[in-house]
Amino acid sequence: MLVQPQSDALNAGVIQAGLKTQNLGQSLHIVTETPSTNTLGLTLAGSGEPHGTVILAEHQTAGKGRLGRTWVSPPHKNIYCSVICRDPRLQPHLSWIPLATGLALSKAIEEDQKITPSLKWPNDLLIGNKKLGGILCESMNREKSTCVIIIGFGINVNADLDDFPQELQESSTSLSLEKQESCNRNRLLIRIFNQLEKWYDQLALNYLDEVHAAYSAACSTLGMDVRCVLTETKAIHGRATAIGKEGSLHVTPLEQDSKKIIEIHSADVIHVRS
Numbered sequence: 309m310l311v312q313p314q315s316d317a318l319n320a321g322v323i324q325a326g327l328k329t330q331n332l333g334q335s336l337h338i339v340t341e342t343p344s345t346n347t348l349g350l351t352l353a354g355s356g357e358p359h360g361t362v363i364l365a366e367h368q369t370a371g372k373g374r375l376g377r378t379w380v381s382p383p384h385k386n387i388y389c390s391v392i393c394r395d396p397r398l399q400p401h402l403s404w405i406p407l408a409t410g411l412a413l414s415k416a417i418e419e420d421q422k423i424t425p426s427l428k429w430p431n432d433l434l435i436g437n438k439k440l441g442g443i444l445c446e447s448m449n450r451e452k453s454t455c456v457i458i459i460g461f462g463i464n465v466n467a468d469l470d471d472f473p474q475e476l477q478e479s480s481t482s483l484s485l486e487k488q489e490s491c492n493r494n495r496l497l498i499r500i501f502n503q504l505e506k507w508y509d510q511l512a513l514n515y516l517d518e519v520h521a522a523y524s525a526a527c528s529t530l531g532m533d534v535r536c537v538l539t540e541t542k543a544i545h546g547r548a549t550a551i552g553k554e555g556s557l558h559v560t561p562l563e564q565d566s567k568k569i570i571e572i573h574s575a576d577v578i579h580v581r582s
Contacts, residue, residue: 326498331360349390397512426528
């Protein structure tokens with residue numbers, strides 16, 4: 309078991325001193341414990357917290373994953389974070405927000421740890437075949453034309469193998485498990501917030517070609533045989549071939565004419581390996 313340095317406790321002053329952002333993290337809340345940073349983010353957004361506000365927790369008692377799943381959240385080891393997004397320039401590109409978030413997280417981890425996670429469409433970070441992190445976006449009710457998005461993400465930073473439930477131990481990993489040394493979360497968060505604002509600005513400025521190219525290059529789903537679970541009774545088996553202009557996943561069904569392409573906008577995607 310790796311010993312986590314005392315200096316790694318989340319520290320708003322340390323994080324904000326390293327930021328180069330205009331918005332991301334300039335308003336920063338750190339809590340010792342909360343059911344979910346996304347739930348707290350929705351509450352704070354409802355009370356008027358500005359765009360770019362960040363919520364960090366040392367521990368989540370009811371962390372959220374996609375499709376109603378639970379995000380395992382051992383205390384004082386990982387990153388549990390939510391960002392309030394209310395920039396109207398991002399409204400036309402909502403489908404790209406989780407993808408751009410994954411891209412920013414991957415770039416920040418590469419910069420800080422010299423490890424490059426791949427991106428599993430639409431919202432997971434992988435190292436090899438193992439899950440390192442995940443993204444969950446939730447929206448508030450529309451007020452006029454503006455939709456407030458809470459962008460939540462979790463990254464396994466200093467988790468040990470026994471911090472994961474037994475059923476997840478073969479499919480999960482952390483930065484410290486990969487590098488066999490502890491990672492400073494404050495330093496990593498500085499890089500994350502700087503990268504997040506960079507890639508959100510790319511979307512806001514309509515530089516979609518750049519975002520599309522960068523995401524496609526980092527996405528390990530492309531070229532894979534996949535099973536896309538749409539509902540409890542409907543799934544598509546095929547080869548993932550491209551990312552669409554709106555961030556969709558293009559899949560060619562294996563059992564049909566190979567020229568047919570299905571655009572997947574939302575699904576639970578499973579990489580099928582021999």
